[in-house]
Structure formats: C-alpha cells, structure tokens
Amino acid sequence: MLPRGRHNLSLAEVRSSQRTRLLAAMLELVGQQGYAATTVPQVVARARVSRNAFYELFEDKLDCFLALSDELADEVLAQLVNTDASNWISALRTGLRHYLNWWQERPVWTRAYLVELPAAGPPAVEQRDRQYMRFRAMFDALAQWARREQPELPPLRALNTKMIVLGVTELLADQVRRGRADRLVELEEELTFWIVQMLADEATAQTLSR
Secondary structure (H helix, E strand, O other), X not given: OOOOOOOOOOHHHHHHHXXXXXXXXXXXXXXXXXXXXXXXXXXXXXXXXXXXXXXXXXOOHHHHHHHHHHHHHHHHHHHHHOOOOOOHHHHHHHHHHHXXXXXXXXXXXXXXXXXXXXXHOHHHHHHHHHHHHHHHHHHHHHHHHXXXXXXXXXXXXXXXXXXXXXXXXXHHHHHHHOOOHHHHHHHHHHHHHHHHHHHOOHXXXXXXXX
C-alpha cells in the first residue's frame, strides 16, 4: 500500500505498487466469484487504485488476468524446480509435495488459476498452454536424469510429459470443483507412483512401495 499524502516514491515505484494491488484484487475477485462476474470497476475498487491507473498498466480485464496467470505459473513452477535432491525420484517427491502444499494453502489462487482460467477465453487458454511447455520441459529434464541413473530404462514416449502436465492439472481442478481443495496433499502418493510410471517404467514405480 502506498503511504498517504505526499511521498518521495518515483513513478515507477508507484506503478509497481499499483500493479501488485490490482493483480491481488483480480486474484481475490476471480477466486471468490469467478472470472465472468468480475469487472474492472470491482478490481479498481478492491485495489484502491484509480480506473485511469488500471488502464495505464493493462489494456482490459483480460490483460490483467493474463498477467496474473503468468505470475501464478512462475511461482508454482518454482515449487517444482527449487529442490535439492540426491536422485531423481527424491527430487520428484520433494517437488510434488511442495507443489500440492502450495495449491492447498492458497485456495483462492487455486480456483482462479485451475478452474476459472478457461472462462477467460482462447487467449487465456493459449497463454496457459505456453506455460505448460515450461512444465513439460521440467519433466523432460527429470526423465533424462532418470535415464542417467537407470540406463536400462526405455526411451521416453513423446506424449508422456504432456499427459503428466495435463493430467495433474485437471485432477487438481476436479478436486477443487468437488470442494476438496483442502485435501490436495492426499494425492501425493498416487501421483508420485503414476508420474514415475510415465517417466520411467512400471518396475521403477513398484519400488516406491517397498
């Protein structure tokens, strides 16, 4: 929040603060009432930012929501890649645990990104698909790590990492729609087993329960 009255902040600092508040307001409103019901006047009122300032930063509601979606994707991806592990399965477990906890601890964020994003139309879905490519690249790298540790593994099938990204995302969205956003961490064991199957093979997945 900007200080009341006169201040010594630069225009860039003011705009940065306003942008942060507008994105937070967009997140709260979309998470609470859905994308379709959210309007620019509601966002600027919640953020306590002028309508003119909104349009200095964003073209329209969709542009603001897309900026929010990018920030959410950046933050959640960091939960998967910022792990220090001695082997690929340990890295997967740690990253997945952080990922599920991150969504579960932020139910408003979870509904806004996982459930409401398609309501913003094709531009939002296209932008999400571009973010998905980053997640696929991460799983591709994990699969390569697995084959360095286990050279006997077969080559990774072309669609496997895409199926992981789409499958995990839709499973979490389904949980949220069912009112189970507070139980996402319960998916950890099953998801770990399935992802190991997809990245490696059935035999490697079976070792997880031993």
